[in-house]
Amino acid sequence: MNLNLNALIAKNLPNQLEGKVASYIPALAQVNPNQLGIALYDLKNQQIIEAGDSEVRFAIESISKVITLLWAIKKLGLKEVFNYVGSRQTGFAFNSILNMEINKDEHPLNPFVNVGAIMTTSLIVEDKQACVHPFEEILTFAKEICHDPDIYLDDTIYHSEKRTGDLNRSLAYYLKSEKMMIAEVEPSLDTYFKQCSIMVTTKSLANLGAVLANDGIKPWDGKRIISSESATATKSLMMTTGLYNQSGTYSRLIGVPTKSGVGGGLVSAAPHKFGIGIFSPALNNEGNSVAGLTLLEDVANKLDLNIFK
Numbered sequence: 001m002n003l004n005l006n007a008l009i010a011k012n013l014p015n016q017l018e019g020k021v022a023s024y025i026p027a028l029a030q031v032n033p034n035q036l037g038i039a040l041y042d043l044k045n046q047q048i049i050e051a052g053d054s055e056v057r058f059a060i061e062s063i064s065k066v067i068t069l070l071w072a073i074k075k076l077g078l079k080e081v082f083n084y085v086g087s088r089q090t091g092f093a094f095n096s097i098l099n100m101e102i103n104k105d106e107h108p109l110n111p112f113v114n115v116g117a118i119m120t121t122s123l124i125v126e127d128k129q130a131c132v133h134p135f136e137e138i139l140t141f142a143k144e145i146c147h148d149p150d151i152y153l154d155d156t157i158y159h160s161e162k163r164t165g166d167l168n169r170s171l172a173y174y175l176k177s178e179k180m181m182i183a184e185v186e187p188s189l190d191t192y193f194k195q196c197s198i199m200v201t202t203k204s205l206a207n208l209g210a211v212l213a214n215d216g217i218k219p220w221d222g223k224r225i226i227s228s229e230s231a232t233a234t235k236s237l238m239m240t241t242g243l244y245n246q247s248g249t250y251s252r253l254i255g256v257p258t259k260s261g262v263g264g265g266l267v268s269a270a271p272h273k274f275g276i277g278i279f280s281p282a283l284n285n286e287g288n289s290v291a292g293l294t295l296l297e298d299v300a301n302k303l304d305l306n307i308f309k
């Protein structure tokens, strides 16, 4: 593969200066913004290539929404899960409550904004087959699908999320007041705060992206972990809602299904070609990694990954 990743890191790292690390979760405000790392899982050659801060652990944040969606679908089926969440863009910020008020009587508009993710998490919490610790189930699944046994829950971030998560609390109680909440509010929120606080590297995300790109089969051992229809539906939602209100813009500019998190992570799945994980913590106003997105655009162009081409 003719790709000089180190040169692309050097080119894109200065773009972080245009962003800011998330500060509404105090523990995230401590992270050094001057970082950029990438890992690519190459499905054709069955190898991972990486550069920059690819081994740094960071909080997965909203990328956990991909994992809980996949886990909920695996347990309950695609049809059942989408009885409780939609597949529409919201037109509002990822943590907005306004979109629920405006679209009264509708379930959360998609599983990749906070209110939709709290809903999918509550489906897991309520699932009668679940073990008593839904978070442990999610963590075990995350380790498997990210091919990373070292993924762990960061207590400092978790407590920071929990202490300052009043907007998320209001979203969950709003769902309850509208009789949409499936499980008890507090255990659902607790599981949501924990899932956001698990620590990954760009390699964990490249592996997750590679499973999605490989139709639900783990490329490292050839075993299926999620159904083909789950992988397909999830990639489609990543493309249409994974970057919130910038999803349309990056669908046009990059054309690769991608999900972001306010920890600065990006996971992308280029069907049958690559799984990609990127980390750079400085964010734009929409909560997406600034240098991460410019790096992804360069890589997607050089490797010809736009699915619409």
Ligand code: GLN
Binding pocket: 060, 061, 062, 063, 094, 095, 114, 161, 168, 196, 260, 261, 262, 263, 287
């Ligand atoms: N934990 C964050 C929140 O609930 C996740 C948001 C994100 O990564 N966009 O606000």
